[in-house]
Amino acid sequence: MSVYDLTGRKALVTGGARGLGAGMAEALARAGAAVVIGDVQEELGKATADALRESGATAGFVSLDVTEDASWESAVSQTIAELGGLDIVVNNAGVEISGLVVDLDPADVRRMLEVNVLGTALGVKHAFRAMRPDGPAGSGGAVVNISSVAATIPFPGIAGYAATKSAVDRLTRVAALESGKLGYGVRVNCVYPGLVPTDMGAKLAADMVTLGLWPSAEAAVGDVIGLTPLGRLGEVADMADAVVFLASDGARFITGAGLPVDGGMGM
Template sequence: MNTVFERFALAGKVALVTGAAQGLGAETAHTLAMAGAKVMVSDLQLEQAQATAERIRAAGGEALAMRHDVTDEAQWQQVVAATVEAFGGLDVLVNNAGIEKMALFTEASVEDFRLMHEINVTGVFLGIKHAARVMRPGAAAGKGGSIINLSSVAGLVGMPALGGYCSSKGAVRLMSKAAAVEFARLGYGVRVNSIHPAIIKTDMGVNVVRGFVAIGLAPDEASADAYAESLHPLGYGQPQDVSSAVLFLASEASRWSTGSEIVIDGGACAC
């Protein structure tokens, strides 16, 4: 039987992480690489993605970077094919790329609503589709794998000024479950799970706090920050709290987990 450390190791695995130029994506790419995976860092911001890959290489990991618009199906095909060609396979996909735009329902624009769904939902759909195509038996990678979709606690509970974001992340939650059941029934050997973080102090998390002020839900940034932190009994989370959950789902330690939702929220949803 493998030791506990071997069950979490990713030596010999290949991972693709979208939206990995900064924030949770960059931390996740680094974590997977330090666990032994070869990592393709993809992002619309190529220079920042290359910087993430360079930091991984400087730390002793193996990584490459590609420009990637997750709403473009042709680019998904190119990035997946390039990952398989460069590293010899694809075992883990982390659908991390996403955006968040705050607005009250009465003030929200259709354009912003559609853009969130195009990136947060269509982007995840395309990732699931093209990763599974190469992971399933007889395909270019053909060893099965793990697809990890970043949803949010906003995909589990309603939040003010985040209606469009909530609906997009709720869609990611149920799409993950549907793919998990389908791939299991078809014998693909591809597991699909979702992760649901609460507010993490990345740039996106800071923007949420500022958004509470801009929309009139808090009088100033200090009050908004105190309110947001109070929603989490354990306080704010850190990027590594989320990347640790990704590592679990990427590894053999989670071999019997599919269609699951892992909530990383400092107790927010328990209140």
């Protein structure tokens, strides 16, 4: 059996209704895991779970606002009840609001802090409580947090977003250390995705024009590609396969690490 085979594993993916999250849920299912999608977008999330089931996967949906402690408690409890356990949590839910530092909007920064930092922190909290030896799942597991290449390079127009994704990196490392020292049996790693042409990626390129940083979205994307040694944008599958790796036994001796999946942009 391949070390990347996730047959028998149970996973919860936040922000899994669309974009990168949907791709990650699909890749985990393709590797054999049973998957629950957690999202605030109920109609879309249910449709994504339905599509996974139609492909032969075991999949479900739970309503989850990652910024609310009680919502996390309910979502994890429902996931364990539906799947019979929990081995993998992917903290993918995130928001990006562009803006120049000189025009910084406190409400925008607070929103990114709540979703990107608090949401991820609560995800780690409830993963630990479920997976540690005295938890309702109790068999250890893997947490994969989604940071960003923005945490590793300076890029104009996204100071608040970059700050929150840098925080995800630090949170990952501290959580991994605590899990190890306290014997939870949960590995914690993060991924730094490069720019992917999802809805969020397309909006980011358009925002760069609105902020006066590039003359066109095409020029902004072209410059990103120019900064990328592999010479292309990322694809959803690139990011999803990295998550599968970190969740699998192929990464069994990896914790507290950040994996760049950016074509070399952040090196």
